[in-house]
């Protein structure tokens with residue numbers, strides 16, 4: 032624990048992940064006295080077992096593919112395989128550098144950190160390691176855990192993303208249960224590393240929460256990459272053998288693999304922390320809040336994955352900042368899920384913000400859409416990626432959804448987010464000059480086309 036004159040604070044934050052530490056950093060900027068209680072490592076899921084390590088693996092996967100495919104651009108290399116020790120070392124170097132940076136920031140900001148599992152024992156009090164820490168306000172930021180399905184016990188060859196990040200060799204074959212973000216990211220990594228991959232998804236498409244056009248494009252790209260997938264397919268059981276696991280599906284099919292990755296979503300981490308004992312409403316583990324992130328108990332807020340909605344690190348950061356400013360009386364603008372950008376970092380990447388076409392049709396009735404094919408984008412052709420940018424606009428109104436797929440398209444989500452959140456019209460975006468040759472131009476071209484003056488676009 033970092034020293035503090037006493038255990039009374041303006042703000043006590045339970046959990047030092049994306050939501051918790053962002054709240055702490057903003058609160059000290061606003062002259063609040065802050066304590067963070069963390070039972071594992073500051074930085075939470077995102078830094079240690081989520082965003083950062085997975086993206087390090089995906090980068091290694093991209094390098095592997097570049098080495099394999101280099102002859103296509105006239106560069107001679109030999110690809111000798113994947114050294115998981117080296118990959119893990121790279122990943123750990125990135126994580127530990129960021130971890131040291133974060134620890135330094137928290138310490139430098141004068142935030143008191145209590146190490147240990149905290150429990151809410153009063154509406155303003157958290158107990159940790161036999162000490163009572165009180166706050167005028169309490170923020171619940173305990174995050175989430177990897178879920179599984181009935182009949183699918185985690186252990187042995189059946190793993191979650193957490194164990195998947197610790198493998199010391201590349202599996203020959205993997206079945207991934209769940210074709211949403213985490214499932215398709217690991218599918219992409221393992222395929223690039225040389226494994227045979229099959230995804231099993233209960234819903235009719237991969238990445239089922241995205242616009243249907245993106246799902247279709249991703250499925251096409253995965254077919255090309257020989258990543259197998261079975262959609263509208265339900266898991267029924269798993270059988271463990273010494274050298275493999277057999278997964279059974281509702282269709283009667285069975286799949287043998289070295290490993291099964293369970294990627295069926297994340298549940299709220301709230302059990303046993305005293306929330307309900309102190310009167311906080313808990314709904315199937317989630318802590319519901321109003322749009323100002325207040326729980327039903329005055330003075331207690333909740334942020335991040337614990338609050339129903341998108342489970343993304345930058346949503347956690349935004350929640351944390353919001354709550355700090357709210358407590359300091361700054362009356363910040365609420366964080367609305369529909370305006371939060373989403374990126375899935377498989378190859379090809381998926382990036383989106385705002386409403387899908389079906390959601391927009393439901394909300395506005397009539398909408399216009401335009402799909403700009405990356406076949407017309409110079410930089411994408413150089414990078415040899417296929418994909419598209421799809422804009423959805425309210426009829427004669429602003430752009431309400433941007434949906435993109437293609438290598439490296441995650442980096443384009445910033446402009447997409449400004450377009451949707453500033454309620455820009457295609458005519459507004461079309462006026463801005465986009466640099467050539469960039470993938471970013473595809474956003475400009477799609478806007479030009481939707482504004483009725485297409486440039487590098489086929490009719």
Ligand SMILES: Cc1cc2nc3c(=O)[nH]c(=O)nc-3n(C[C@H](O)[C@H](O)[C@H](O)COP(=O)(O)OP(=O)(O)OC[C@H]3O[C@@H](n4cnc5c(N)ncnc54)[C@H](O)[C@@H]3O)c2cc1C
Pocket residue numbers: 045046047048049050051068069070071072073074075076077078080081082083085147148149150172173174175192213300304334335336337342343344345346347376
């Ligand atoms: C494999 C994977 C990949 C991901 N990739 C991305 C991505 O690319 N981009 C993205 O935006 N999001 C990604 N996410 C999601 C992202 O990690 C989460 O949305 C984010 O970490 C949520 O932040 P949080 O603060 O709510 O919770 P967490 O980060 O889970 O932090 C909660 C913290 O609270 C601590 N804690 C819990 N209970 C207690 C207690 N009682 N006492 C003390 N401490 C406690 C935990 O130890 C933890 O450190 C990914 C997640 C996974 C699993």
